[in-house]
Amino acid sequence: MKWQNHIVIAGAITATIDPVLAPGAMLGATAPDWLEWLITPVRKVRHRTVTHYLVLWIAAVLFFFLVWDFHHLGQAFSLGGLFHLLTDAMTISGIPVGWWSDRKFYLFGGRLKTGSAEEYMIAGVVLMICALIVWHRPDNRFTPFFFDWGGYYEQGLIDGREWKENRFRWL
Numbered sequence: 001m002k003w004q005n006h007i008v009i010a011g012a013i014t015a016t017i018d019p020v021l022a023p024g025a026m027l028g029a030t031a032p033d034w035l036e037w038l039i040t041p042v043r044k045v046r047h048r049t050v051t052h053y054l055v056l057w058i059a060a061v062l063f064f065f066l067v068w069d070f071h072h073l074g075q076a077f078s079l080g081g082l083f084h085l086l087t088d089a090m091t092i093s094g095i096p097v098g099w100w101s102d103r104k105f106y107l108f109g110g111r112l113k114t115g116s117a118e119e120y121m122i123a124g125v126v127l128m129i130c131a132l133i134v135w136h137r138p139d140n141r142f143t144p145f146f147f148d149w150g151g152y153y154e155q156g157l158i159d160g161r162e163w164k165e166n167r168f169r170w171l
Contacts (some may be wrong), residue, residue, distance in 0.1 A: 025076045025083070028077035028078060031080065054096070054105055090110060091113070092110055150163070
């Protein structure tokens with residue numbers, strides 16, 4: 001998959017969990033690819049090998065969720081990396097399970113071609129579903145990217161003129 005689709009999918013899914021985690025997940029969504037660039041001067045690394053082991057990213061997610069984390073940064077970063085692998089698993093190339101196996105892991109049969117229209121459609125659908133979930137969240141949690149102008153007016157935070165000017169603005 002292309003980087004922009006990795007970023008969109010990871011950011012959207014983690015925003016449904018907590019919008020504050022989205023930037024860290026978006027950085028982690030590109031990590032398996034740029035980590036290859038960091039390792040290559042030390043040791044030659046082919047694409048979708050060492051940095052794309054599914055087991056290592058699952059272990060990182062479990063470590064940061066169960067053992068230790070600093071302000072949820074590790075959780076967000078490792079979730080972004082895991083979402084990167086899961087979206088790569090939908091492609092024809094698949095992803096390696098671990099260093100001990102030569103088998104590849106595929107989602108949905110691994111039928112997507114990188115850069116195809118289907119890839120962008122999947123990213124768009126995931127983004128729309130996650131935006132609806134965040135927008136219509138019943139508990140009114142922190143949503144920094146969506147404004148509730150009607151709610152602000154009812155609470156007395158803004159006046160009628162400001163509500164009329166902004167009532168149709170969603171972002």
